[in-house]
Amino acid sequence: AMQYMELVPKELQPVAGTDGAWQRRRRLARQLPLHDQDPAQCRGLADGEHQLMEDFVKKYKAEALGVGEVALPGQGGGRKEEEKPQDKSIDPSRAPESPNGALESTAGHYRCDTCQQPLPGDCPVVYADRAGYSRQWHPACFVCCRCAEPLVDLIYFWKGGAAWCGRHYCESLRPRCAGCDEIIFSEDYQQVEGLAWHTKHFACLECETLLTGKPFALAKASLLCTTCSQSR
Template sequence: MCLVAHRKICKACRCSQEEHSLSSELEDDRRIGRLLADSQYSSLTARLKGGDGGRVYKRNRMIVTNPNISGKDPTFDTVTYEWAPPGLAQKLRCETCKQTVPGDCPVVFAARAGYARQWHPACFVCCRCAEPLADLIYFWKGGAPWCGRHYCESLRPRCAGCDEIIFSEDYQQVEGLAWHKKHFACLECEMPLMGKPFTLANTSLLCTICSQSKRL
């Protein structure tokens, strides 16, 4: 519920705080604690001392202080986060650029990387092509984020002819490059080259005739 702060009334229906029967923060923490107690997130709860044996949600507030040196005398900007992942230090350091993340800057967490690692949004990029991944689906492999294209390439070969992933086990491979069998053909005349002599220049396949004509 959203309240008008100075009058403690609901912005939607204009009724008083008492009519809404607002719960206290402790009551909310008890309810959340009961929900999480028997789940994989039970570590986010704690048993109340001298209580009835129930568990309460552990709020993990974090205060981040950053110096502001724009003026003659430095001041400090303080931001309080109502919740932060467990185990974080007060000062967040970016995994890529190793610079402290300002308190007013969004932070990217990758669930598969664990909460001990975080990035500036601009630093959360594919480890192969540096494509920004903050607002995209990402993959995690070898301790680093990957874009979809290069993650797939790490699992399956990509055809040098059509630029698509090869899912079949029956394909042609030459000098570290791969082709669907139907795409293993001369770039100029499109003659199939399976079992025939050919030349390879960069990623271009040429039959003997087309290769010789290019030299003339």
């Protein structure tokens, strides 16, 4: 564990009382918001949408959610490489394959799936079981494919051959309300310039006037009615 921690950038090491611990809490809240996991934490769900969200959560837990495993190269999945007599039938021009399916280069190294740099055999790496044990990452390279943030506590969501943080995985399946930050399960919502809102949250930031069908201004993801926009 200590060897793994040394490979994590110092500013991200979650040691109690340090900036790294604060960063971990901040990233955890951003990458895994409670309102993406529990309908009871949501304020934007309408009648009948609680079951939709419960099904959504159940589905991603079954199909995408995972926790990375730290192991030495070739030892992911609890399987250890064993010394064996060399198989004379193996083509020497091909990289040998380890018992867990990971291909080694002719120099005897595994490679990080993100940076493609060699992985020394004595340095811990991260495995993701949903990716299969032929892929491995430097701890600092195990990041969300969308935001490139290190995956807090190695919690990942697997989709399209890549690891995602929870926030961006959910957003890849359903729109997120720019007003309340919750996932939108209704098909009746407002969308402007790539952003989405629950219809009831499509309102002026200042006076809270609903803006559906009315002129408005959009500034830094904030909605303003024409009156409030002109008074700024």
